[in-house]
Amino acid sequence: MSETDIIDREMRRLAALSSYDVLDTPKERSFDEVAALAAQICETPFAVVNLIGDGRQFFKAEVGLGLRETSLEWSFCAKAILEDDFLLVPDAAKDPRFDHNPLVTGDPGMRFYAGALLKTQDGLPIGTLCVLDVKPRGLTPLQQQTLRVLANQVMMQLDLRRSLKQREASEARLKASQRAGHIGAFEANLVTGVLAVTPEFCTIFGVAEADTHLPAMIETAVIPEDRHIASNEQSRARGEALVDVEYRIRRVSDGELRWIGRRAQFVHGDSGTPVRMFGTVQDITERKRAERRVSALLELGDRLHDASDIGDVLNAAAETLGQALGAERAGYALIDHSAGTFEVEHVWAANGVATLRGKYDLALLDATVRALSQGEVLAIDDVGIAPAMASDRDIYMQMGTHAQIMVPLIRKGELVGVLFVHSCGRRSWTEMERNFARNLANRTFAALAKVRAEAEQALLNQELSHRLKNTLAVVQAIADQTLRDVSDRDAVEALTSRIIALSTAHDILLKDDWLAARLDLIAQGVLALHAGEGQAMLEGPPVDLGPRAGLSISLLLNELSTNAAKYGALSQPSGRVAVKWRVEAVDGRSTLYLDWIESDGPPVMEPARSGFGSRLIQLGLLGAGQCTVNYLPTGLVASFSAPLARLQEQDK
Numbered sequence: 001m002s003e004t005d006i007i008d009r010e011m012r013r014l015a016a017l018s019s020y021d022v023l024d025t026p027k028e029r030s031f032d033e034v035a036a037l038a039a040q041i042c043e044t045p046f047a048v049v050n051l052i053g054d055g056r057q058f059f060k061a062e063v064g065l066g067l068r069e070t071s072l073e074w075s076f077c078a079k080a081i082l083e084d085d086f087l088l089v090p091d092a093a094k095d096p097r098f099d100h101n102p103l104v105t106g107d108p109g110m111r112f113y114a115g116a117l118l119k120t121q122d123g124l125p126i127g128t129l130c131v132l133d134v135k136p137r138g139l140t141p142l143q144q145q146t147l148r149v150l151a152n153q154v155m156m157q158l159d160l161r162r163s164l165k166q167r168e169a170s171e172a173r174l175k176a177s178q179r180a181g182h183i184g185a186f187e188a189n190l191v192t193g194v195l196a197v198t199p200e201f202c203t204i205f206g207v208a209e210a211d212t213h214l215p216a217m218i219e220t221a222v223i224p225e226d227r228h229i230a231s232n233e234q235s236r237a238r239g240e241a242l243v244d245v246e247y248r249i250r251r252v253s254d255g256e257l258r259w260i261g262r263r264a265q266f267v268h269g270d271s272g273t274p275v276r277m278f279g280t281v282q283d284i285t286e287r288k289r290a291e292r293r294v295s296a297l298l299e300l301g302d303r304l305h306d307a308s309d310i311g312d313v314l315n316a317a318a319e320t321l322g323q324a325l326g327a328e329r330a331g332y333a334l335i336d337h338s339a340g341t342f343e344v345e346h347v348w349a350a351n352g353v354a355t356l357r358g359k360y361d362l363a364l365l366d367a368t369v370r371a372l373s374q375g376e377v378l379a380i381d382d383v384g385i386a387p388a389m390a391s392d393r394d395i396y397m398q399m400g401t402h403a404q405i406m407v408p409l410i411r412k413g414e415l416v417g418v419l420f421v422h423s424c425g426r427r428s429w430t431e432m433e434r435n436f437a438r439n440l441a442n443r444t445f446a447a448l449a450k451v452r453a454e455a456e457q458a459l460l461n462q463e464l465s466h467r468l469k470n471t472l473a474v475v476q477a478i479a480d481q482t483l484r485d486v487s488d489r490d491a492v493e494a495l496t497s498r499i500i501a502l503s504t505a506h507d508i509l510l511k512d513d514w515l516a517a518r519l520d521l522i523a524q525g526v527l528a529l530h531a532g533e534g535q536a537m538l539e540g541p542p543v544d545l546g547p548r549a550g551l552s553i554s555l556l557l558n559e560l561s562t563n564a565a566k567y568g569a570l571s572q573p574s575g576r577v578a579v580k581w582r583v584e585a586v587d588g589r590s591t592l593y594l595d596w597i598e599s600d601g602p603p604v605m606e607p608a609r610s611g612f613g614s615r616l617i618q619l620g621l622l623g624a625g626q627c628t629v630n631y632l633p634t635g636l637v638a639s640f641s642a643p644l645a646r647l648q649e650q651d652k
Helices: 005-018 029-042 076-080 140-182 197-206 214-219 233-237 285-306 310-324 362-372 386-401 431-483 487-510 517-525 547-566 612-618
Strands: 045-054 056-065 070-071 085-089 112-119 127-131 183-189 195-199 243-249 256-267 274-283 329-336 343-350 360-361 379-380 405-409 414-423 537-538 576-586 589-599 627-632 635-643
Touching: 005 127, 029 045, 029 056, 029 127, 029 140, 029 405, 056 285, 056 329, 070 635, 085 140, 127 140, 140 183, 140 197, 183 405, 214 233, 233 274, 243 379, 256 285, 285 431, 310 329, 310 414, 310 431, 329 362, 343 362, 360 362, 362 379, 362 386, 405 431, 414 431, 517 537, 517 547, 517 576, 537 589, 547 576, 547 589, 547 612, 547 635, 576 635, 612 627
Parallel strands: 537 576
Antiparallel strands: 045 056, 045 127, 056 070, 085 112, 112 127, 183 195, 183 274, 243 256, 256 274, 329 343, 329 414, 343 360, 379 405, 405 414, 576 589, 589 635, 627 635
């Protein structure tokens, strides 16, 4: 065997020995009994269960030596592991391998050695079971065979010991994994009715840790509303129990509501009848809470989008925050440093819990205000023991608040408001709960800023509208004064009417922040200037127009109404005007069709000359034509069309 092979074999041998994890371990009865039996059967004063390590030998068990370890320098066993199976030395003083060994030539004067190898299943020697004597002697064949058998017993003990340790380690890892994942395992014997469970199963259901439990006790933990989902004796016996379900329980130990996810399989007997049901249960409460928080944020987004004022925003936020975190109270407090007060408003509270609405002295919460002024979320698990809240503790106790999360609203470097959630009992807020409160507050504060900006914009728009209406009134007055001596009063009236039509369209556009104007409102506003009661009829679906189209159609309808009032249907009480519109798809795009229909008025005819008003009508809905005007015996009929997308364009 080459030197490389020898080194490789030694490395493998040492690795095999290490796998048993037995060096430097305390004495064990099973090994001590083997050593004692070997000494007794072989009639020797010394016997050793010896393990050969790297440069040393460790005695797992020994008789007569009083030692646990020696070096390998003068070891008999170091020679023995080089043998195939068994080393017998009747008289070491006459054996050239040992005649110079100090253990032979000196104290204690060893003369006899017999050792059977301890071999792994791969044939690697890790030690010996040996017997020694201070006088020369031999062993009978029976004694030699017995020593070999006992050596095999030692290896069986070592293998069993290693297997048990590996199993224990595996079970420990499994238990740790189950604890980390909140997963328990079970096996229900459907014949005997016994439910075998793991420790984590017991923890999840809050029952005493045991190897078995009665299924009925576990079933009673399921809340009544979910018992039709969980299995019972009948559904298990028929093999009809759902194998993948989620349900809620009241944990037996403390009554806390928890969500359980259970997965199972059935094992059927020879007759096809279910005989066992096994599977896992997992505490999925945190997952359910996280899902509820995500859903709550989505729902809050919809509510904030539709909120029209600050009260709507804060009421939605308080309700969502309190319910999503399963708290007793949530709300918003307005901080007024100049008045020295904080006002609790827009509060959501669970049944029977005080809302705390009202104004309070800001000095009572001095520590809280100082902490929140830093701009960070303040989460308190137990107000009663939180050092930072010591000076504010009394008022919180009066409020019945023991735990809370507060998110500050800072404006221009000053604390102006706080979104809060209260728990009436001590509570360990999780990182996810703190993040949820922070995210919800950020959305709420953004919505507050939007509502305030919209309110300020509406006020500005109203002021601009007022000034524009005044300007149009001044323009109308100037026109009246400038044109009072003009003999052609039709032109003057036409100009005045057009100014009024622009003013009407402006009012309608202003209601939607100059983003859109409804066609029906424009038509109503224009016709109201010219038609008497019952003379105008409008028919068509809701259609929003962009600002440019809104002004254009307002002027168009004004020209038609003015002409009808002078020459057409609106010039007589019996006359009628119908404005009808519809949206149809043409070549894959939506097109608006608008018809002006006069009836029951005087006969009409096409004018001999075309003035500004006629040209305005001919330009159509967007000043781009696409109109037809017919002077029928029954009255004027004008039809217009334009792509709806162009009519809804915003000004750029």
